Each structure stands twice: as structure tokens, then as C-alpha cells.
Amino acid sequence: MAFHEVRFPANLSFGSIGGPERRTEIVALASGFEERNTPWAHARRRYDAGMGLRSLDDLSALVAFFEARAGQLHGFRWKDWSDYKSCLPSQAPSFDDQKIASGDGMTTVFQLTKTYSSGPGRYARPITKPVKDTVKAGIGGNEVFPGTHYVVDHETGLIAFADPPEPGAAVTAGFEFDVPVRFDTDRIAVSVASFQAGEMPAIPVIEVRV
Structure with missing residues (x-):
């Protein structure tokens, strides 16, 4: 298959x-x-x-x-x-839509995820098929840019940063997905x-x- x-x-x-x-x-x-x-x-x-x-x-x-x-x-x-979006259906994806991880100063590759929350319940869904040219990313509240700071594998949903995010820095992303x-x-x-x-x-x- x-x-x-x-x-x-x-x-x-x-x-x-x-x-x-x-x-x-x-x-x-x-x-x-x-x-x-x-x-x-x-x-x-x-x-x-x-x-x-x-x-x-x-x-x-x-x-x-x-x-x-x-x-x-x-x-x-x-x-x-x-x-099909990291944000509400009426909005456009932004680099800070979803927190996908926290930096540890060593890890450079992260899985895109979308979190669903309601009351005490919380579910993080792995996103493996992002749509090409829709992924935006941020580190510590600041937007970073594809090519210069990171690349995305659109067949797996993995995002790889050129440099590891600082310890404790929020790694965020916004995207469309299939x-x-x-x-x-x-x-x-x-x-x-x-x-x-x-x-x-x-x-x-x-x-x-x-």
C-alpha cells in the first residue's frame, strides 16, 4: 500500500x-x-x-x-x-494559533499538532498532512520564517528549525491541513x-x- x-x-x-x-x-x-x-x-x-x-x-x-x-x-x-485550520473557521491561520511544544535548547524537530479544549478535557491531535505554503511558525511569541528559520515536511507534519528553541520558549504554529x-x-x-x-x-x- x-x-x-x-x-x-x-x-x-x-x-x-x-x-x-x-x-x-x-x-x-x-x-x-x-x-x-x-x-x-x-x-x-x-x-x-x-x-x-x-x-x-x-x-x-x-x-x-x-x-x-x-x-x-x-x-x-x-x-x-x-x-481544516489551526484557528477558527472564520479566521486565517497565524503563527501563534497552536502551542506545539516548549523549547529545551536541544530539540530542533517538532510535530505539528492541533489542541481541542473544553472544560477539563484536552486533546492534542497530531497533524501529519499540512497544506503546502500555509504553515507559519513562532518561537517565544515572535514569528520566524520558512527557509531562513525552519522547513516543513508536508508529508509528515514535522517542522525542523535551523537552531533549537531556547529552554522554555513556546514553539507555536498555524496552518491548514488535510x-x-x-x-x-x-x-x-x-x-x-x-x-x-x-x-x-x-x-x-x-x-x-x-
């Missing part, structure tokens, strides 16, 4: 349905209380690519993309229109008549670990 660094047509993913999925194991005790645990450290996202189709031309583009990926065999990039996914089916079944009547084919897409 390979991962193709190509994005599913963004105009087709715009109308898709999907989002994060968690796995929780629940054991009901005799006392009526519950014990809850999860084997997953990270959520896994699922989408339905069929919901974004609006014309037969869209369907043709999807079939071509599906065939070029050999069905489930090869992964690809997916733009999740509900969650979700690494694959098709979750080896079959597309669609009737032109039913499609023109408004019946959308189900084409599941699922996040993969890379």
Missing part, C-alpha cells in the same frame, strides 16, 4: 457528511456504575464522498479518482471543510437514472494512520 500525496477534489468533499469517531469500551457493574475505557488515543474520522456529487461530471471525476487509487489500496488527502484517508470500499454502484433523480451513491472514506 502507498499513500498518494494528492487531494480528493475539494469541490466534491464540500458537501460530504462525516467527522470524528471514538471507540469506548463500557462495562456495566453489578452496582449499576460503569467502567469506561478506550483503546484509541486518537479519533478516527469517517466521511461519505457520495454526498458531495452534484452532476454526472462530478461522478465521472470521482470514478477517475477512485480508479487511480485502485479502490482501497492507496491513501490520499481529504479536505474536511468543518475542520486528513490522510482511503476509500473504505472496493466498489462503486450507481445508476444514472437514480443519480439524476437525486439518489446519491454511498462512497465511504476512512482516516488512516501514516
Whole structure:
């Protein structure tokens, strides 16, 4: 299996349905209380690519993309229109959107992350597929610049600084990102008549670990 660094047509993913999925194991005790645990450290996202189709031309583009990926065999990039920025959807990414680490005076390479917070809960999501030329970075509250101060591996989400950030200095970043996914089916079944009547084919897409 390979991962193709190509994005599913963004105009087709715009109308898709999907989002994060968690796995929780629940054991009901005799006392009526519950014990809850999860084997997953990270959520896994699922989408339905069929919901974004609006014309037969869209369907043709999807079939071509599906065939070029050999069905489930090869992964690809997916733009999740509900969650594709380091900031709020209405804002533009800034170098201080997300704190991804604190400097220790030695480490130069850091993983891009996006943190989700609500009440006492906090979840840091690794970002492995940043969009090219969208990553901005900062150290200790000051913006630094690509090429001169750092480089980004857009296939892994690793950012490498020319010099290690000072101990305690906040390492921050802002970016747009894609979700690494694959098709979750080896079959597309669609009737032109039913499609023109408004019946959308189900084409599941699922996040993969890379």
C-alpha cells in the first residue's frame, strides 16, 4: 500500500457528511456504575464522498479518482471543510494559533499538532498532512520564517528549525491541513437514472494512520 500525496477534489468533499469517531469500551457493574475505557488515543474520522456529487461530471471525476487509487489500496488527502485550520473557521491561520511544544535548547524537530479544549478535557491531535505554503511558525511569541528559520515536511507534519528553541520558549504554529484517508470500499454502484433523480451513491472514506 502507498499513500498518494494528492487531494480528493475539494469541490466534491464540500458537501460530504462525516467527522470524528471514538471507540469506548463500557462495562456495566453489578452496582449499576460503569467502567469506561478506550483503546484509541486518537479519533478516527469517517466521511461519505457520495454526498458531495452534484452532476454526472462530478461522478465521472470521482470514478477517475477512485480508479487511480485502485479502490482501497492507496491513501490520499481529504479536505474536511468543518475542520481544516489551526484557528477558527472564520479566521486565517497565524503563527501563534497552536502551542506545539516548549523549547529545551536541544530539540530542533517538532510535530505539528492541533489542541481541542473544553472544560477539563484536552486533546492534542497530531497533524501529519499540512497544506503546502500555509504553515507559519513562532518561537517565544515572535514569528520566524520558512527557509531562513525552519522547513516543513508536508508529508509528515514535522517542522525542523535551523537552531533549537531556547529552554522554555513556546514553539507555536498555524496552518491548514488535510486528513490522510482511503476509500473504505472496493466498489462503486450507481445508476444514472437514480443519480439524476437525486439518489446519491454511498462512497465511504476512512482516516488512516501514516
